[in-house]
Amino acid sequence: DAMVIQNPRYQVTQFGKPVTLSCSQTLNHNVMYWYQQKSSQAPKLLFHYYDKDFNNEADTPDNFQSRRPNTSFCFLDIRSPGLGDAAMYLCATSRGNRGSTDTQYFGPGTRLTVL
Amino acid sequence: AQTVTQSQPEMSVQEAETVTLSCTYDTSESDYYLFWYKQPPSRQMILVIRQEAYKQQNATENRFSVNFQKAAKSFSLKISDSQLGDAAMYFCAYVGSQGNLIFGKGTKLSVKP
Numbered sequence: 001d002a003m004v005i006q007n008p009r010y011q012v013t014q015f016g017k018p019v020t021l022s023c024s025q026t027l028n029h030n031v032m033y034w035y036q037q038k039s040s041q042a043p044k045l046l047f048h049y050y051d052k053d054f055n056n057e058a059d060t061p062d063n064f065q066s067r068r069p070n071t072s073f074c075f076l077d078i079r080s081p082g083l084g085d086a087a088m089y090l091c092a093t094s095r096g097n098r099g100s101t102d103t104q105y106f107g108p109g110t111r112l113t114v115l
Numbered sequence: 116a117q118t119v120t121q122s123q124p125e126m127s128v129q130e131a132e133t134v135t136l137s138c139t140y141d142t143s144e145s146d147y148y149l150f151w152y153k154q155p156p157s158r159q160m161i162l163v164i165r166q167e168a169y170k171q172q173n174a175t176e177n178r179f180s181v182n183f184q185k186a187a188k189s190f191s192l193k194i195s196d197s198q199l200g201d202a203a204m205y206f207c208a209y210v211g212s213q214g215n216l217i218f219g220k221g222t223k224l225s226v227k228p
Contacts (some may be wrong), residue, residue, distance in 0.1 A: 042218035106160040
């Protein structure tokens, strides 16, 4: 089945130790998104790629970076994780163009713990 | 700026009964989409139902239906014949010309056997 895959599902890192989260998709969608979701809160958009065009949300900390080496893969890099970065990180994809109202399809998420 | 409001942090329903989750939104756009997503505990967020603003007919997906009132900017979700597997956090979401999903804060639905 076509899907959005996130690895790992659970990630534990130490305070200040860089960590990379991975997302892949078999939907061949143009747009990929990264969201941060803290406990009992709605997902918060960090950034998205339309194809290779990177779009950062204004309030996304510089500590968060992203890479999209090809259509299928997108990575979230947290350069120096703090305790406040512990959260579920959701990857999503959509088919369409910038400004499209296409449905977003979510991966299962990676739960990040920072010790 | 667009906003989405879910005024019910928690709801409870008896198995086999019907429950309605409320959602209101604010926008100056005329063309947009509205969604209900379901997120079970520790599980994936999945799309429940989607409504195009230009369509007057309310969307329906099996036991799930919406009451879309465009003038009132209201988009409620009705779950009929509730099942234990319906227990989850439900998020109402809006997407407009910017293409970014704007979520409400969510409603936690419990289903009692």
